Every structure is written in C-alpha cells, then in structure tokens.
Amino acid sequence: MADMSVIISGFGGQGALFAGILLCHAAVEEGKHTTWFPAYGAEMRGGAVNCSVNISDCEVPSPIIDSADVVIALNEESQVKFEKKVKKGGILIVNSSLSQAAFTRDDINYLKIPFNELAQQLSQPAFINVMAIGVLLEKTGILKSDSVIKAMREMSKNVSAKKAALLPNNIESFEFGTRIIKKQLVTA
Amino acid sequence: METLVYKRPESLLKAEKGGGFTFCPGCGHGVILRTIAELLDEFNIQKDTIAIASVGCSVFMERFLDLDVAGASHGRSTCVATGIKRCKPNNFVLTYQGDGDAATIGFNETIHTACRGEHITTIMINNTNFGMTGGQASATTMLGQVTTTTPYGRKAEETGYPLHAAEIVAQCEGTAYSARVAVSDTKNIRALKKTIKKAFEVQLKGLGYGFVEVLAGCPTNWHMTPTEAVEQIENVIKTVHPLGVFKDITEKESV
Amino acid sequence: MAKELVKGNIAIARAAINAGCQCYFGYPITPQSEIGEYMGAHLPQMGRVFVTAESELASINMVIGAGTTGAKAMTSSSSCGIALMQEALSAMCIAEVPGVIVSVMRGGPGLGNIAPSQGDYFQALKGGGNGDYKLIVLSPSTVQEAIDLTYRAFYLALKYRNPVMLLAEGMLGQMMEPAEFGEYPYKDPDVTQWALGCSHNREARNLVSLYMPEGALEAKINKIFEKYELITKNETTYEEYMLDDAKLVLTAFGTVGRIAKAAVNKAREVGMKVGLFRPVTLFPFPDKELHEVAKNTDLILDLELNKGQMLSDVRSAVFGACPVEFYGRSGGGLLSPDDIFAKIQELYEKIDNKKAAGVV
Incomplete structure (x- = not known):
C-alpha cells in the first residue's frame, strides 16, 4: 500500500498524539511524505485528543482526512466518534479494554484488541499506543518495523533522561504489538 | 564659588538647523531639555545617545535636541527604548515623556520597564494635565484641579485619585533611581540637574532603570501667568506630589 | 541537508534563528506559544535577545525599537494579540522601520476559539491601524514554505524597511511534516544609511511617525506608496x-x-x-x-x-x-x-x- 491515512484517537495521556508522531518519524525514515495534524480541547490533561496522519509516496496536499484507511480508537468515545470516518473496506482498531460499544458497520474490518489487559503481560510500564502502532504495521505493512524502532531510538535522543529510559519498554510494547494478530489475540 | 560659563550646549540643535524652543511662555520643557543637553555634553555622550520622542508636547524634544531620535506611539516610549537598548547596549537611551504618556496611557509599560530593570533613563514631565491636547485631566491631576474634562474640579468619587509616579516606580526592584524634582525656582532647577545627572549615571554604570519626574508649569492650560504657574508648583502641586528621592541604590555604595 | 519531521511553529522559530533574528519580543497566546517558548530556550544561549513583554502592545513597540537600530527583530502572536499591535504597525510603515510579525490565526471575533481560521486576512491586509499603509504579507501552506517564507520575511523587511507579516493558520503551526532548513539564502542590505545608533561621523537622524509641517506627511506617504509599487513589481509570488x-x-x-x-x-x-x-x-x-x-x-x-x-x-x-x-x-x-x-x-x-x- 503506497498511501495511507490514519486517525488515532483517545483521551489525553493515552499517547494518541505521540503514536501519530512516531508513525510520521518512521515514514520520514523511509523517505516518504507524511503529515501529522492534532486536534485537542483546551484542557492540559485528560480531554479528548486525536491526530490525523498521512503517509504517501507523493506530496500530501491535505493534512485533513475525510475518511481514513485506518482508525485506531483507544477508548469508547473515540470508537463512537470515528467509526463513521473509516473508509469503506478500511480498518477500525478498537481498544476493547475500554470500549463496549457495538460495531455498527458491515463494510469495514474491525480489530477488537484488549490492549490494556495485554499490556499487563509486558514489562511495566507498557504502552498501548505503540502496541497499536505495532498492530497497524502487522495488519497493513505500510512501514517496516525497523523504521519504527529506528524512529523510537531517534526520538529518545531529544527527551529527558527519565523518558529516554523508557525506550526498552516502548520497543517491547511495539514488538509485542506486531505479533498480536499472528498470536490470535484479537477477540471476536 | 563655582564659575559658570553660559554657552549653548552642543546637544541642543543649532538655530541654523532649525533649533530654538517654541514652547509657550512659562512652560517647563525648555529648561528641562536644556538641562538634558548640558548633561549629554558633560558626559560626552551626545553622539552615542538615542532618544525616544513620545506623544504630547514632549514630542518637540525631537526638534530641539541634536540627537538620533526614534518616535513612539502613545505610552510606548519605554518599550521602544527597551528594544533599542537590548540591541545596542552601548548606546545611551533616553525617553522623554509627559505625565499623560508615561503615567497615564503608558504607566503599565513604565512599571514593567522598571521591573525588568532596563538600563534606560526616563524623564517624565508632570504638568498634571494633557498639555498638547488642550489641558484635559491626566492620571496625575490633583483633586479639585480644574481642567477641560474636570471643569468643576477633579473629584475622587468620579475620577479617582492622582497617581504618584515616582513613588510607585521606586517600589520596583529593577529601579536604580527614582526621584521627583520641580522646574520652579533657581534652587529647584539646580536640583533638577543634579537629579537627572544621577539618573544618567545609573544607566551609564549599568545599575538599572532611572526615573525622574519633573513638576513643570503649563501656564497656558492652567490659565495662569508664568509667575503664577511657578507659585502653583511651589504652593500647591508640591503638597500633592512632594519632591524627593524615593530610591537611590547608589546611596548604599557611597556611604 | 536531509528532511526532518518538524512542527510548523517550531519550524518558524528555527528559521527565524537561522535568518539571523537578533531579538524576539512576545507575549504568549495559543496557538503559537511554542514560537516564544523555542525562542526563550535558544536565543539567550546564543547571546541574542529574548524578552517576554507585558503585552502585545509592548512587544511590537520593542520590535520597533530594535528595528530602528537596523537589527533583525521579530514578534509572534495570534488574532486578538495582533489586534493590539495595529497602531504600531501603522507607525512602522510610515517611519520605515523593519520588523517581522508572525501571525498564527485562531478563531475570532473576540477571544473566539483556538480552532483553525483565516479570519484575519482583513486584519493583515486591510489594516486595523490608521492611515495609508501596507504590510508585506506572506502566506505559507506547508511547513517547508513556512521556513522559506520566514527567511524571506526577514530579508524583505530590511530590503524595503517595512514590517513583514507571516500570516499562518493554527493548523500550520500545529501540524508536523518533513521539511529542510538549509541556509538563509539572502544577502542582507546595508542598514547603516538609515539606522539609529552611533552618530559620530554623521548628522543626527530620526525615525518617527509624526509629520506636522505642511505637505510633509503627504510627501512621505507618496514615498512609501512608490515603494509599494516596487514591491508589487518585484515580489509578487503565487x-x-x-x-x-x-x-x-x-x-x-x-x-x-x-x-x-x-x-x-x-x-x-x-x-x-x-x-x-x-x-x-x-x-x-x-x-x-x-x-x-x-x-x-x-x-x-x-x-x-x-x-x-x-x-x-x-x-x-x-x-x-x-x-x-x-x-x-x-x-x-x-x-x-x-x-x-x-x-x-x-x-x-x-x-x-x-x-x-x-x-x-
């Protein structure tokens, strides 16, 4: 797949915005064109946040996404809000740990994954946002796993030592994410 | 006994270049500008000075002093001065403002400039009204004072109380020197020069913000003769806006 | 130089520093506060000037002061903050003081909201300030263009001695995409012919916006409008x-x-x-x-x-x-x-x- 549009949504603190930036960095690693555009409320913490990410081999004219190839909904509110934004035949990755909402469309693919429960199996702290990026890569192959890991290493160079120390946890969460489908951890 | 040689200061624009005061009879501006010019000569800083012309009769400074001048909008002289001084720390930077400019529309800027301790000098001429626009009440207008906007005298319950600029500026930590003087009699005019000199020195030594408030006559708008205006300063205004040095951080050094 | 992922606001700040911006004066307002934050973190370390002003009135007038000395100075703000600067922008044009103003638009009128908007086209182009004057206004559509136009803004400000506004939207300020900075591509003009400062070897000069003698203001306005014609001839880009x-x-x-x-x-x-x-x-x-x-x-x-x-x-x-x-x-x-x-x-x-x- 040469082009992809992704919306990642959750509440503040779940790392939806960071996950989008990570995707963009990985896209830059592969020399692709990309845009990241955030949307959030006035709250400094806890409000609803989402970001729109485009990855393409060509110039990206619009950072705004009308309908997304993939939506990652990290909570119920995000699922309800963005289900209709998934392109026909597209993918909705749902964090079933935090969403009980029903699926209302039959023209898209749902991946129901209990991210928060799965995260308990990993070294703590584990990160569901990068787990979800792992799922996205496993499902679509839009970018190489190596590019994401390289991007994580690069990004950890420009953050505080405390955050940089979490790099191994991030990598573990991401790599675990890339095996979730294969391991059949997707719930029905 | 000191010998005074009376000559025209170099820092005053020469008559052939269009200089020469055109202020109203009895106006304080001429004496103050001449004093500033004398001091610029004495410190030999005329060619390294940038002055900021403000809004009001003070703007005429630009026509009478032979200096590089930047203009400022109403009340923003100390901001323009801040921009200049931060870029040209070796220049001497002077704002010349009235009470309408520095104490009324621009008092927020005055206070913040003082708090930042900018290495600039402000000379604020306080004639207790907006002179150029025809004598309306300003922040420093005294209670009871008749102006064109307080025709029955300033009343506290209507327009509040007069603002005492030099005292307030003295409260700011970045202020190195703050004082009030008057252009009235010879004694006060000599004190004026000493005081402005001090305010120049704190800038030249890099100690902080220097602020001098000068009580000056505005006979035209006060509807007085020049002599009556001097009496007004001495007998009335000084009782509301008292003369004095409200802050001088060099005092500690000199003791 | 390789492309890197960069956010619009940060790109503008970094480009300004590359362009030789010697001083930044500003007051925080969403959605562009990152510009001031970036400047605050970097300019003082480089021996350059950063001042958080008490208001947008103050920041633009500090830009004027810096501009009168020929320094490359900038401020950044958003809609209602830019509204407070209008008097000064008018004064800058007639006094021919250079400066760069970054306006990252938010929703208006009033405090409005912080969503993307282009509600300040009139503010930038038709002026809230008094009298006949024009800002040079540059409008980037990508992060790369924001960098290139920031460089150009500093150059044009000095070249024409006029304030230049980079008019961006919150969307551009907040979005990230790959871009490259390269080197500041312009050769800046000599400012010593008009800038204030050391007057040892010349007559004193002034840069003011008050022109009282009969005919003086009209002559000055005609002069700056001749300049605007030249700008139109030389700089129109689309x-x-x-x-x-x-x-x-x-x-x-x-x-x-x-x-x-x-x-x-x-x-x-x-x-x-x-x-x-x-x-x-x-x-x-x-x-x-x-x-x-x-x-x-x-x-x-x-x-x-x-x-x-x-x-x-x-x-x-x-x-x-x-x-x-x-x-x-x-x-x-x-x-x-x-x-x-x-x-x-x-x-x-x-x-x-x-x-x-x-x-x-």
Missing part, C-alpha cells in the same frame, strides 16, 4: 496548479490552498478540468496574474476559512473577467477535500448547463 485547461479555478491561500489541491486532484481523477491559483504573497496580491487566469476560465471558486475576505481582492483582480463564487466556513469549521470536491461538483454542473444553454 502558485499555479493544473490551470492550463481549467474550466473551474479554485483560489485559496495558506493551508486551505493545499487542501484545495487535494480536491483538485480528486476532480481531475474523474475528468473534471479544475485548477488552483494560490497567492503566496497576499500583499503584493497577484492581481494581474489572477486576471489573466480569469480570462481563460469559466468560473472561479474562492475558498477561505472565513466569511469571504480574500474574496474582495479576488473579485477586484478578476474584474468581471469571469464569475466568482465563494465557499467558506468561519468560527473553527474546516474545509476538507471532500467538502470542496462536493462544491466543485455542484458548480461544475452549472458551468456545463450554462454552456449547453448558451449562457456563457
């Missing part, structure tokens, strides 16, 4: 996209320009002859160029995130050469490629119908 055979031409500035491009692509995919004309300099506005475009097309559709502000300049440029329609949203609503495409479909049909009926 982007044309798929115009050669276009029956319908979109006009848009800033990020709406790039979103419109996506709609053009979509229309072209289904065989509709649609193109885009995007002014990059809003003053000077590409009047003549747009007029030529209008002569060769059936309809212009102006797109803006406001109630139709650039529209007045589009209409005046088109001057009846073809009909002009407007489609916009105000108050934080976005125009998406699909929204624009739907409007294109609606209008395109009309063109065809009119043609069939022999109206056009």
Whole structure:
C-alpha cells in the first residue's frame, strides 16, 4: 500500500498524539511524505485528543482526512466518534479494554484488541499506543518495523533522561504489538 | 564659588538647523531639555545617545535636541527604548515623556520597564494635565484641579485619585533611581540637574532603570501667568506630589 | 541537508534563528506559544535577545525599537494579540522601520476559539491601524514554505524597511511534516544609511511617525506608496496548479490552498478540468496574474476559512473577467477535500448547463 491515512484517537495521556508522531518519524525514515495534524480541547490533561496522519509516496496536499484507511480508537468515545470516518473496506482498531460499544458497520474490518489487559503481560510500564502502532504495521505493512524502532531510538535522543529510559519498554510494547494478530489475540 | 560659563550646549540643535524652543511662555520643557543637553555634553555622550520622542508636547524634544531620535506611539516610549537598548547596549537611551504618556496611557509599560530593570533613563514631565491636547485631566491631576474634562474640579468619587509616579516606580526592584524634582525656582532647577545627572549615571554604570519626574508649569492650560504657574508648583502641586528621592541604590555604595 | 519531521511553529522559530533574528519580543497566546517558548530556550544561549513583554502592545513597540537600530527583530502572536499591535504597525510603515510579525490565526471575533481560521486576512491586509499603509504579507501552506517564507520575511523587511507579516493558520503551526532548513539564502542590505545608533561621523537622524509641517506627511506617504509599487513589481509570488485547461479555478491561500489541491486532484481523477491559483504573497496580491487566469476560465471558486475576505481582492483582480463564487466556513469549521470536491461538483454542473444553454 503506497498511501495511507490514519486517525488515532483517545483521551489525553493515552499517547494518541505521540503514536501519530512516531508513525510520521518512521515514514520520514523511509523517505516518504507524511503529515501529522492534532486536534485537542483546551484542557492540559485528560480531554479528548486525536491526530490525523498521512503517509504517501507523493506530496500530501491535505493534512485533513475525510475518511481514513485506518482508525485506531483507544477508548469508547473515540470508537463512537470515528467509526463513521473509516473508509469503506478500511480498518477500525478498537481498544476493547475500554470500549463496549457495538460495531455498527458491515463494510469495514474491525480489530477488537484488549490492549490494556495485554499490556499487563509486558514489562511495566507498557504502552498501548505503540502496541497499536505495532498492530497497524502487522495488519497493513505500510512501514517496516525497523523504521519504527529506528524512529523510537531517534526520538529518545531529544527527551529527558527519565523518558529516554523508557525506550526498552516502548520497543517491547511495539514488538509485542506486531505479533498480536499472528498470536490470535484479537477477540471476536 | 563655582564659575559658570553660559554657552549653548552642543546637544541642543543649532538655530541654523532649525533649533530654538517654541514652547509657550512659562512652560517647563525648555529648561528641562536644556538641562538634558548640558548633561549629554558633560558626559560626552551626545553622539552615542538615542532618544525616544513620545506623544504630547514632549514630542518637540525631537526638534530641539541634536540627537538620533526614534518616535513612539502613545505610552510606548519605554518599550521602544527597551528594544533599542537590548540591541545596542552601548548606546545611551533616553525617553522623554509627559505625565499623560508615561503615567497615564503608558504607566503599565513604565512599571514593567522598571521591573525588568532596563538600563534606560526616563524623564517624565508632570504638568498634571494633557498639555498638547488642550489641558484635559491626566492620571496625575490633583483633586479639585480644574481642567477641560474636570471643569468643576477633579473629584475622587468620579475620577479617582492622582497617581504618584515616582513613588510607585521606586517600589520596583529593577529601579536604580527614582526621584521627583520641580522646574520652579533657581534652587529647584539646580536640583533638577543634579537629579537627572544621577539618573544618567545609573544607566551609564549599568545599575538599572532611572526615573525622574519633573513638576513643570503649563501656564497656558492652567490659565495662569508664568509667575503664577511657578507659585502653583511651589504652593500647591508640591503638597500633592512632594519632591524627593524615593530610591537611590547608589546611596548604599557611597556611604 | 536531509528532511526532518518538524512542527510548523517550531519550524518558524528555527528559521527565524537561522535568518539571523537578533531579538524576539512576545507575549504568549495559543496557538503559537511554542514560537516564544523555542525562542526563550535558544536565543539567550546564543547571546541574542529574548524578552517576554507585558503585552502585545509592548512587544511590537520593542520590535520597533530594535528595528530602528537596523537589527533583525521579530514578534509572534495570534488574532486578538495582533489586534493590539495595529497602531504600531501603522507607525512602522510610515517611519520605515523593519520588523517581522508572525501571525498564527485562531478563531475570532473576540477571544473566539483556538480552532483553525483565516479570519484575519482583513486584519493583515486591510489594516486595523490608521492611515495609508501596507504590510508585506506572506502566506505559507506547508511547513517547508513556512521556513522559506520566514527567511524571506526577514530579508524583505530590511530590503524595503517595512514590517513583514507571516500570516499562518493554527493548523500550520500545529501540524508536523518533513521539511529542510538549509541556509538563509539572502544577502542582507546595508542598514547603516538609515539606522539609529552611533552618530559620530554623521548628522543626527530620526525615525518617527509624526509629520506636522505642511505637505510633509503627504510627501512621505507618496514615498512609501512608490515603494509599494516596487514591491508589487518585484515580489509578487503565487502558485499555479493544473490551470492550463481549467474550466473551474479554485483560489485559496495558506493551508486551505493545499487542501484545495487535494480536491483538485480528486476532480481531475474523474475528468473534471479544475485548477488552483494560490497567492503566496497576499500583499503584493497577484492581481494581474489572477486576471489573466480569469480570462481563460469559466468560473472561479474562492475558498477561505472565513466569511469571504480574500474574496474582495479576488473579485477586484478578476474584474468581471469571469464569475466568482465563494465557499467558506468561519468560527473553527474546516474545509476538507471532500467538502470542496462536493462544491466543485455542484458548480461544475452549472458551468456545463450554462454552456449547453448558451449562457456563457
């Protein structure tokens, strides 16, 4: 797949915005064109946040996404809000740990994954946002796993030592994410 | 006994270049500008000075002093001065403002400039009204004072109380020197020069913000003769806006 | 130099530093506070000047002070903050003081909101300040263009001794995309002929906005308007996209320009002859160029995130050469490629119908 549009949504603190930036960095690693555009409320913490990410081999004219190839909904509110934004035949990755909402469309693919429960199996702290990026890569192959890991290493160079120390946890969460489908951890 | 040689200061624009005061009879501006010019000569800083012309009769400074001048909008002289001084720390930077400019529309800027301790000098001429626009009440207008906007005298319950600029500026930590003087009699005019000199020195030594408030006559708008205006300063205004040095951080050094 | 992922606001700040910005004066306001934060973190370390001013009134007047010395100075703000600067911007133009103002628009009027908006086209172009004056206004649509136009803003400010505004939207400030900085590409003009400072070897000079003697103000205004003509001749910049055979031409500035491009692509995919004309300099506005475009097309559709502000300049440029329609949203609503495409479909049909009926 040469082009992809992704919306990642959750509440503040779940790392939806960071996950989008990570995707963009990985896209830059592969020399692709990309845009990241955030949307959030006035709250400094806890409000609803989402970001729109485009990855393409060509110039990206619009950072705004009308309908997304993939939506990652990290909570119920995000699922309800963005289900209709998934392109026909597209993918909705749902964090079933935090969403009980029903699926209302039959023209898209749902991946129901209990991210928060799965995260308990990993070294703590584990990160569901990068787990979800792992799922996205496993499902679509839009970018190489190596590019994401390289991007994580690069990004950890420009953050505080405390955050940089979490790099191994991030990598573990991401790599675990890339095996979730294969391991059949997707719930029905 | 000191010998005074009376000559025209170099820092005053020469008559052939269009200089020469055109202020109203009895106006304080001429004496103050001449004093500033004398001091610029004495410190030999005329060619390294940038002055900021403000809004009001003070703007005429630009026509009478032979200096590089930047203009400022109403009340923003100390901001323009801040921009200049931060870029040209070796220049001497002077704002010349009235009470309408520095104490009324621009008092927020005055206070913040003082708090930042900018290495600039402000000379604020306080004639207790907006002179150029025809004598309306300003922040420093005294209670009871008749102006064109307080025709029955300033009343506290209507327009509040007069603002005492030099005292307030003295409260700011970045202020190195703050004082009030008057252009009235010879004694006060000599004190004026000493005081402005001090305010120049704190800038030249890099100690902080220097602020001098000068009580000056505005006979035209006060509807007085020049002599009556001097009496007004001495007998009335000084009782509301008292003369004095409200802050001088060099005092500690000199003791 | 390789491309790196960078956020619009940060790109503007970094480009300003690369351009040799010696001092930044500002007051925080969403959605551009990151510019001031970045400057605060970097300028003092480099021995340059950073001051958080007490207000936007103060920051723009500090820019004036710095500008009178010939220094490269800037401030940044957003809508209501820029409103407070208007008196000073007018004064800068007539006193011929250079400076760079970054305006990252938010929703208005009033405090409005922090959503993307283009509601300040009039503020930038038609002025809230008094008298006859013009800002040079540059409008970036991508992060790369924000960098390139920030460089250009500093250059043009000194070259023409006029304030230059970089007019961006919150969307551009907040979004990230790959871009490269390169080197500041301009050779700055000599400022010693007019800047204030050391007057040992010359007559004292002044830079003021008060011109009382009879005729003085008129002469000065005529002088700066001659300069504006020169700026129009030399600096007018715009982007044309798929115009050669276009029956319908979109006009848009800033990020709406790039979103419109996506709609053009979509229309072209289904065989509709649609193109885009995007002014990059809003003053000077590409009047003549747009007029030529209008002569060769059936309809212009102006797109803006406001109630139709650039529209007045589009209409005046088109001057009846073809009909002009407007489609916009105000108050934080976005125009998406699909929204624009739907409007294109609606209008395109009309063109065809009119043609069939022999109206056009």
